[in-house]
Amino acid sequence: MNRRSVDQHAAAVAELLRPLLELPTESVPLRAALGRFLPTDVVSPIDLPNFQNSQMDGYAVESAAIQSVPVTLPVAGVIAAGLTDLPALPRGGALKIMTGAPIPAGADCIVPVEDTTAADGMVTVLRSRRTGEFVRNAGSDVQKGRPLVTAGTLLGARHVAALAAAGLTEVAVRRRPRVAVITTGTELVAAGTPLLPGQIYDSNGTALASSFEANGADVVRVAHSDDDTAAMTALLDECAATADVIVTSGGVSMGDFEVVKETLLPLGGHFGPVAMQPGGPQGLSVYNGVPVLSFPGNPVSTLVSFEVFARRPIRAISGLPALPRxxxxxxxxxxxxxxxxxxxxxxxxxxxxxxxxxxxxxxxxxxxxxxxxxxxxxxxxxxxxxxxxxxxxx
CATH class of the missing domain: 2.40.340.10 (MoeA, C-terminal, domain IV)
Known part of the structure; x- marks a missing residue:
C-alpha cells in the first residue's frame, strides 16, 4: 500500500476542507462577537461623535469675548453631559460645561476650568482661546457612512467598543465551522462510569472537541459508536445533518474491528498509512456531502493528527490568524x-x-x-x- 508523506496528506486535508473557506455570514449580538471574523466592512450609521461636544470641564464661551484677558463674564448656567434641553449662550456670557456635554449655540470654544477663577456667579478667564479649541466636532472620530471596522478584522474588545459606540447591537460575522466528533471502540466508556476489565475512559471526544473549539470551531455533537457499522452509519447520518465537518477517532487501522474504515471505504473513502509517527493510519471521506477526517484512536495519535492536519485549515476557515512556523x-x-x-x-x-x-x-x-x-x-x-x-x- 502506498504511503503518503505528511505534506501530501496535509494537502489532501486542506483540499477537502477548502470549500468551507466560503462559509456564509451570521448576525450575532455584540457580546457574542469577540474573537469572530468580520468578512465585510461595517460602516457607521452615525457620526462619531454624533454632536459637537466639550473636550474639557470648563466654560463654553465665544472666543471673541475673551481675546483680552483677564476678563470677567457672567455664568448663565451649567451644561451637564447628557443634557438634551440645551440653553443658548447669552452674548458676552459663559456657560459652565462638563466634559462630553454638547456645545451650546453661540459658543465656539471651551476655556478649561484651570484657566479660570469663579465666584458669585461670575467667571474670570485668565487665558484667551481661539475658535474651536477644546471642541470635539461631530464626525471627528468617524463620519456617518464611513468604515467603522474593516473586512478581515478578527474582532477584539476595541472593535466591539467602536460598534457599540455607533449604536449597533449586532454584527454580521463569518459563521464558525460546525464540527461533529465521533469516537469509536467498544472498549471506551464515558468518564464517571466504573471501569470493567478491558475498558478505558474515552478521552478522545473531549480532546478533539476542545482542540477544535480552541481554534475557532463550534462543536455541535460529540458522540460515540461501538464497533458496529449500522450504529456508525446512524451516527454519521445524524452528524451530517448538522455539521460542516465530521471527525472520527479510531477504527482506521488494520485490525478486525475497524468500524470507520468498514463503513466509509465502500463509499469512496481513502484510508491508508501516512509516513509519520505517531498517527500513521489516516482516512479522508465525504459522507452525504460532508467532509470526514478520520484519525487513529490512540489518544496521542489523535491529538498529534489534529495538530498536524486539522489545526491550520480549521483556523483558516474560522478566520483566525495563521500559526507562525x-x-x-x-x-x-x-x-x-x-x-x-x-x-x-x-x-x-x-x-x-x-x-x-x-x-x-x-x-x-x-x-x-x-x-x-x-x-x-x-x-x-x-x-x-x-x-x-x-x-x-x-
Missing amino acids: QTRTLTADISSVPGKRQFVRGKFTENGIEPMRGTGSHLVAGLAWADALISVPAEHTVVPAGVDVEILVL
Whole structure:
C-alpha cells in the first residue's frame, strides 16, 4: 500500500476542507462577537461623535469675548453631559460645561476650568482661546457612512467598543465551522462510569472537541459508536445533518474491528498509512456531502493528527490568524525511525527545547506535560543537540 508523506496528506486535508473557506455570514449580538471574523466592512450609521461636544470641564464661551484677558463674564448656567434641553449662550456670557456635554449655540470654544477663577456667579478667564479649541466636532472620530471596522478584522474588545459606540447591537460575522466528533471502540466508556476489565475512559471526544473549539470551531455533537457499522452509519447520518465537518477517532487501522474504515471505504473513502509517527493510519471521506477526517484512536495519535492536519485549515476557515512556523534549539539528541516523520514531545527550557522520554501513542498523560511537538524529518535518523528544529506549539 502506498504511503503518503505528511505534506501530501496535509494537502489532501486542506483540499477537502477548502470549500468551507466560503462559509456564509451570521448576525450575532455584540457580546457574542469577540474573537469572530468580520468578512465585510461595517460602516457607521452615525457620526462619531454624533454632536459637537466639550473636550474639557470648563466654560463654553465665544472666543471673541475673551481675546483680552483677564476678563470677567457672567455664568448663565451649567451644561451637564447628557443634557438634551440645551440653553443658548447669552452674548458676552459663559456657560459652565462638563466634559462630553454638547456645545451650546453661540459658543465656539471651551476655556478649561484651570484657566479660570469663579465666584458669585461670575467667571474670570485668565487665558484667551481661539475658535474651536477644546471642541470635539461631530464626525471627528468617524463620519456617518464611513468604515467603522474593516473586512478581515478578527474582532477584539476595541472593535466591539467602536460598534457599540455607533449604536449597533449586532454584527454580521463569518459563521464558525460546525464540527461533529465521533469516537469509536467498544472498549471506551464515558468518564464517571466504573471501569470493567478491558475498558478505558474515552478521552478522545473531549480532546478533539476542545482542540477544535480552541481554534475557532463550534462543536455541535460529540458522540460515540461501538464497533458496529449500522450504529456508525446512524451516527454519521445524524452528524451530517448538522455539521460542516465530521471527525472520527479510531477504527482506521488494520485490525478486525475497524468500524470507520468498514463503513466509509465502500463509499469512496481513502484510508491508508501516512509516513509519520505517531498517527500513521489516516482516512479522508465525504459522507452525504460532508467532509470526514478520520484519525487513529490512540489518544496521542489523535491529538498529534489534529495538530498536524486539522489545526491550520480549521483556523483558516474560522478566520483566525495563521500559526507562525517556529523553531527552537534542541538540547539533547533525538534518535528517529527512518522513513517516517517523527513528532516527538518536547518541553521548553532556557536553552531551547528538550525531548521528553516515552514515545508511546497511549501516553496521553505524558503529552499533558509537553509544550510542543518536535518535527523530525523522515530522512533523519539522528538529530543532534544544538540543531534548530521545527516545532508545533501545543
